[in-house]
Structure formats: structure tokens, C-alpha cells
Amino acid sequence: MSAKIITVTSGKGGVGKTTAIASLGIALASLGEKVVCVDGDIGLRNLDVIMGLENRIVYDIVDVVEGRCRLRQAMIRDKRVPGLFLIPAAQTRDKNALSPSDMIRLGDELRPEVDWVLIDSPAGIERGFKNSIAAADRVLVLTNPEISAVRDADRVIGILEAEEKGSPELIINRVNYEMVQNGEMLSTEDVLDLLAIKLIGVVPEDKSVLVAANQGMPVSLDNDSRAGQAFRNIAMRLTGKEVPFMDLAEKDGFWDKFSKLAGGN
């Protein structure tokens, strides 16, 4: 095996990076791929919480890098889906506990173990960001359809280009179809017009994301969630499959419409 190393990053915080990593991890593993999710947000770890694996942490990424444990000891197995692992961040250290070359070494160690390494990154463009992209083969820039988030995404793309990381791909998260229709939110086209990079996914705003997060159940495990579906589609595109973009207009599920027609609710 020689894993592809993918980093999700954004510049701005709170746009959905951690949500994306957890969901893509589950979705890729459900496709039969072997995946390790790495929490690169040292000092503010929360990928473990979103994945519902918090109570199983013994060792973390800094322990691996500083040689206090072997790599496999820090890989927590997610029992819900075969082939899915998490390497948690250290909570009591800061970003300077790791360097870009540590991350490259870690990436090289992980490559033979799995098919995919998914790296979550902290907000910002400093050390933690540099660490998280150091080993990446492919970078996914995630943004919200909101001017400040898009501006930060542009900044990050500029840095990635300057560092010759190859052109990143774009995920637009939290798109509210109705607000776009009413001209209250940037559309996918508006965002692409500025960022001008390849689009790999559009994820709708979806309450089930929050519900899922609170239960430690990444949203892509929820078959009824539209956001979950969008993340499953991105996972398939990562593996090279052509998947049409979801129609965000069909907002409610079939049964909702049906029950309304039948005079229910």
C-alpha cells in the first residue's frame, strides 16, 4: 500500500474542516479503503470528539513523533467501520511540538500502512497550518459561501501555490439553497469566480451535522442526511469516480413531500 495523503484546510476557523475529515474518513472506509485520520490541530483537539473516539485515547501524535510509543499504538481503531483509524492530537502541547519535517516523516511511516491519510488542520496560516500541509499529496481547501471565509481561502490557496504544493481542490460547505436563490448568500459560481480552482464538492447546510457531531457519529454515517450524502460523494470523487454534483434544490426527502400531498402534517 502507498497511501495518498490529503489535508483539509481553510484559513478561517469554524468552517467545517473537522466535520469534513471525520465524514470523509467514514465514507472512504465504507468504500472498503483503509484510512487513518490525523488530528493536526495540536492543543485544540476535537476530531476525536466528532468521531466519538475520545474515551479511547492513550497516545497521541506528539507521543509518536517524540518516540514515546510506536505508530500503531497511537492508531485508534474505529469499530463502526473496518479499516478506519484515528491518530489524535495532543491536547496539552502547542503547535511548536511538531515541525513540518516531523509531519513528513510521520506521513512516510503511514504510507505503507493504509490507503488514505486524512489530515485535519488548525485555523490560521502559521506553524500548525505549515505542519498540516507539509506531507500532503493533495490539499482540499474548504470554505463557506461567505466573503470572509472565501477571502481566507484565497489567501491559503496563494500560499499553497507559492509553496508549489500543486493546485488545491475546493469544498464549499454550508450552502443554503434558499438563501442563494434569494441573493442572500454567495452562490457556488460566485465562489468559483474568485478562487478559480477545481471544485470537488458542495455540501449543503444541514442540521443533522450538529446532531451527528454531538453524538460522535460523523454525518456520513447518516444515510438520510444530505450533508452526509455530499461527503460520501466527495469520498467517491477522491477515489477517482465521476459523481454528478447533488441537486441542492431538492430540499426535502421524498417522504416529506409525499406526506404533504397526502394531507399529513
Next chain:
Amino acid sequence: MPTSSLVQIKGLRDGILITLGSGEWDYIQALLFTQIDERLGFFTGAKLALDVGSHSLRVANMTALRDKLSEREISLWAVVSESPKTVNTAQLLGLATRISMQRPNEGSPKKAKEKEIPKGNSALWVEKTLRSGERVKYAGNIIVMGDVNPGAEIMAGGNILVWGRLRGAVYAGVDVEKGHTGQNKDAFICALTMTPSRLQIASEIKNPTDHEKFQKAVKVSLKDGKFHAENWREK
């Protein structure tokens, strides 16, 4: 040549200047780090300016160098070079490309003078989209083949020509060292769509409103001290 003259170290008022001699880049770089590692205590936490002479450095070279330095807690803030490629690279990475010699008796003033580069019709060629946070500064003309996004900045001693959409801030005809002022009132700015967030020629400044932006190719210059827009290349 003795290796000592390939890596020359001087103190500046607020940091350190290291001048590198010519030779194979990997070798010179290795020498640099030998010198640094021998006196790590002296270098740790320092602000470093690097004069790389005629070495032509690509982004990959310079980021590798910067990362190695930052692992030693040395922050690289400026790269000075005679190579236009290197200057371009440094600017893309947001590093300063000129340093003012702080002490008169330090280094030969003539050498510092020589670095007061471009005169006449030299142009800096930038073949990419400038994104938020990126800044290009050059004492001559600047040509951008790509868009200039909001949050990006171009500062030229001469003219600015954008073969793309201009949505960031542009300063033409300014003193690129002092930055926000200038004398060159003949400077002009051209773009395929003239929609800058901020416009400056010499010392005239404008933040165009939406009505003052043009979704077409326009040339902006100063006429009697006022901004004047005309269709670009329609004479």
C-alpha cells in the same frame, strides 16, 4: 576560495545580514547551516536578511531554506539578490527584497547603491493570479498575467499592467521603499477589468465606488492631477 568568505556574517541594527558567495547552491547552503549550527545560541531568535548574490532560487529552494531556518527559530525576513528570478521568488513568499544599510560604515556603500535596481523600461513579469495577502513590489514596471484578487497588492515605481481582472489594491508611480507616496505622475495602470479596491498613482489615491469601476479593459492615468480613465488600446 576559503569557505569563510563564502558565508559572511554581519550585524545589522535589528538583525543579522549573511552574504553568500557563489558556487553550487547545495554546497553553499550546507556551509551556511554549518556556520549557524556552530553558533546556534547566537542565531536563535534572530531576524535574518540573506544576500544570495547571483544565486537563482526557485520557490522550492527558498521555502526549504526558510523552513530550515525557522526550525532553528531564525526568522528570514529579507532575501537580497541580483537575480530577478530570486527577487520574484522572495516577493511571492512575502519576503523583503531590499534592506537599507543601517550603519554607514557597514559594507561598502557603493555595493548598497548598486542594488538600487531598476531604471528605465525594465518590467517585472508575474505570470500567475495574485491572491489575497500576496504583494508584489518593484521599482520598475509590473506586468501581471492573471487576476489580482481582493486583498492582493501591487506596488510599482512605474506602470502596472494587469492582463486579467484587477480587484485588489494597486499603487503605480510610487516610491516602493516609502510605499504610500510617490512622484511619478506619468505612471498609468491598465487592466482587462478595472475594478480595484484601491487605486493610487503618484500621490493621488482613490477607493473607487461600484460606479467608478469598469467591467472592461481600461487604462487609468492622471490628467491635471485627476484620475482619467479611457478604453485601453483604443486610440
